[in-house]
Amino acid sequence: MEKDQKLSNEKSLEIIQQMISQAKANISDNGLGWLLWGSMIFLASLSTYFLIHADAAEIYWGWNIFGIFTIIMLTYELFKPKKKAVRTYVDDLLRLVDIAFTISLFTVIFAINFAVTPNGGFGFFLMIFGFLMLIKGGAVKSKSLMIGAGVNWAGAIAMFVNKDFKYDMLIMAAAVLIGYIIPGFLLWRKYSRQKAGQIK
């Protein structure tokens, strides 16, 4: 597109169509975020299960480490340089979803510490995880994330019904394995293949 050529009407329409399709949001996810967060939650849940099983005095070590990790990651996210050459309306919408998710997460953490018992409160984590998985799964067209959303909501109900906190932790570990870790791995594999030019 070098010279300022005279345009026919057909050519004008062609340019408009071509450019709009070029600018279409091509949302991708390398899956690493799901793998990283999923692994942390998975390990924190399992460690709590085993600490309860072992009658340990302090059972929340895993979650305390997870909390520190969360603060470090959120600070990094806030200050890391933004590299994208284009900002779409979908980008803005997904960013709002992330903000809403983070605020909801901290609201649940507050509730568990000050208002409800862990047994009554941890199910809310899976409820909001499912919310994030369905939206992000729809955005990146990941069936496994959308299935993960359903599994996490089912897990949330199971946790609300179950009265033994120890088993809540097992349910949570299973839910994040299916909802975070497996979809994260599949997204990472797809992204790696795309990068290597094997699939479009």
Add this chain to the structure above:
Amino acid sequence: MEFKELDPILHSQLRLAVVSLLISVREAEFTFLKEKTNATAGNLSVQINKLKDAGYIEVTKQFSNNYPQTICKITKNGIEAFEAYVNALQSYMNPGTN
């Protein structure tokens, strides 16, 4: 039958391409526009200035990680002009329907 006049600012291959790209996104860097339009930096820069002077786009120059960054964003006037341009094109393509 009356044909609407085509906006001369938009009736140019590169300027129309830039506005068509910007209509679909919130904002875009100069490098993105250059890549998508396959234009040279010099030509693109000239056409962006013409669109800016017409009030169709906003251009912000800033530094990101010590690199200069030019960010373009369509204005309300730009959106209206683009819509009017598309309507005018339609009246040419389908005479009698408008």
